[in-house]
Amino acid sequence: MEESTNSSVIRDNNRQKRTREKVINLAMQVLAKNPTASLNEIAEAAEVGRATLFRYFKSRKQLIQELVVEADRKLEDATRPIIEKNLSARDTLEEFVKVLVPLGASFHFLNSEQLHSEGSGIEDLYRNQLVRLKVLSKRLRAEKVVATDIPLVWIAAVLDNLIYTAWVTVLDGDIAPNDAPGLVLFSFLNGFAHL
Amino acid sequence: MEESTNSSVIRDNNRQKRTREKVINLAMQVLAKNPTASLNEIAEAAEVGRATLFRYFKSRKQLIQELVVEADRKLEDATRPIIEKNLSARDTLEEFVKVLVPLGASFHFLNSEQLHSEGSGIEDLYRNQLVRLKVLSKRLRAEKVVATDIPLVWIAAVLDNLIYTAWVTVLDGDIAPNDAPGLVLFSFLNGFAHL
DNA sequence: TTCATTTGATACATTAAAGTATCACATGAA
DNA sequence: TTCATGTGATACTTTAATGTATCAAATGAA
Numbered sequence: 244m245e246e247s248t249n250s251s252v253i254r255d256n257n258r259q260k261r262t263r264e265k266v267i268n269l270a271m272q273v274l275a276k277n278p279t280a281s282l283n284e285i286a287e288a289a290e291v292g293r294a295t296l297f298r299y300f301k302s303r304k305q306l307i308q309e310l311v312v313e314a315d316r317k318l319e320d321a322t323r324p325i326i327e328k329n330l331s332a333r334d335t336l337e338e339f340v341k342v343l344v345p346l347g348a349s350f351h352f353l354n355s356e357q358l359h360s361e362g363s364g365i366e367d368l369y370r371n372q373l374v375r376l377k378v379l380s381k382r383l384r385a386e387k388v389v390a391t392d393i394p395l396v397w398i399a400a401v402l403d404n405l406i407y408t409a410w411v412t413v414l415d416g417d418i419a420p421n422d423a424p425g426l427v428l429f430s431f432l433n434g435f436a437h438l
Numbered sequence: 439m440e441e442s443t444n445s446s447v448i449r450d451n452n453r454q455k456r457t458r459e460k461v462i463n464l465a466m467q468v469l470a471k472n473p474t475a476s477l478n479e480i481a482e483a484a485e486v487g488r489a490t491l492f493r494y495f496k497s498r499k500q501l502i503q504e505l506v507v508e509a510d511r512k513l514e515d516a517t518r519p520i521i522e523k524n525l526s527a528r529d530t531l532e533e534f535v536k537v538l539v540p541l542g543a544s545f546h547f548l549n550s551e552q553l554h555s556e557g558s559g560i561e562d563l564y565r566n567q568l569v570r571l572k573v574l575s576k577r578l579r580a581e582k583v584v585a586t587d588i589p590l591v592w593i594a595a596v597l598d599n600l601i602y603t604a605w606v607t608v609l610d611g612d613i614a615p616n617d618a619p620g621l622v623l624f625s626f627l628n629g630f631a632h633l
Numbered sequence: 634t635t636c637a638t639t640t641g642a643t644a645c646a647t648t649a650a651a652g653t654a655t656c657a658c659a660t661g662a663a
Numbered sequence: 664t665t666c667a668t669g670t671g672a673t674a675c676t677t678t679a680a681t682g683t684a685t686c687a688a689a690t691g692a693a
Contacts, residue, residue, distance in 0.1 A: 292641035389630035396612040404599045417591040434629035435584035487671035
């Protein structure tokens, strides 16, 4: 599978773009929930022919690699504007959670063990997201938004997983999309202890 | 692969038992982290020959099904004695977390999307663990250990994921095994807000 | 309506992993 | 030490998924 070369007459390049994006989005979701899903299952989810996958991606492996790159790009696009706002750590956390929960598939995709193969040339992307969360967690500690005696790696890991859990729970229809970011924030900061 | 039939002369049945348990434990861990791992990778992790897998399990599919059954059994064995103690919900939570964190692989295995196939005859086991957590969450609410206005499914999902996150973080060597249950409990009840 | 381009269905080829069989070596209870 | 049994290595077969090629149908901009 490979991306079509540009021709001098482009009659429906938007259609190709739409098809490719649809495949990437659906593939991301399917593989986030089931890394063993076949190309046939991905094609069905994306409502395209299996042959169409090969028109855009050279192989299953390349599809997955592009999913990783795309996931990282999406997460970067979503979080960079927030960082550039130079908000307080607390407000940054809130904005982060709002944009990251809907991106749960992209989120989880980068953390999948399946992708941790050497020589794929995209290893660093795996760590990007956890680095983003560590940086944020450091700022939260520095600004005393969170406790200072909890290991940083634990704080970042919990935030990571809360965001993914919210995404899955929304996908399962168990909580409303609008409620999800608030639940993540509440759980992360306050826990569930009855007051 | 299939379990050997009993013969009238059993010279080293314990060895078989040890081999089978080793395979199950290592397979559980490997597949919890990478559901796409091959039988070769599982065999290597378990330090057995690939042919040995087929001496105990008829097929990859049957191995996985037995992992699910074994995971559920382990979780049931670990949690039933706690329930039978009739402790307060708060103390039950603490005991649950202590025994479930080390079983993170078993834990996560049951929640894996990969296994949600109809007709496997073990679908109900997938829900057992979340049911256990929901029952516990309900008691926590009833005894006012946790807030009463948070959706039950969210409380259970977060507890579920905190336990698994702890298991992975210990496995990665980022937190000490002894610290893990305490961190889970603290995060679940108090969150990270600086006081 | 036209028609250039995109796509789905499907037949076929290839490949990687699963599954089987066999034999020599390893193990450990007796 | 013996030797029945368990196991690893490996060759081979089977299978399921990947990957390729082709053609008719679908699509949608012009």
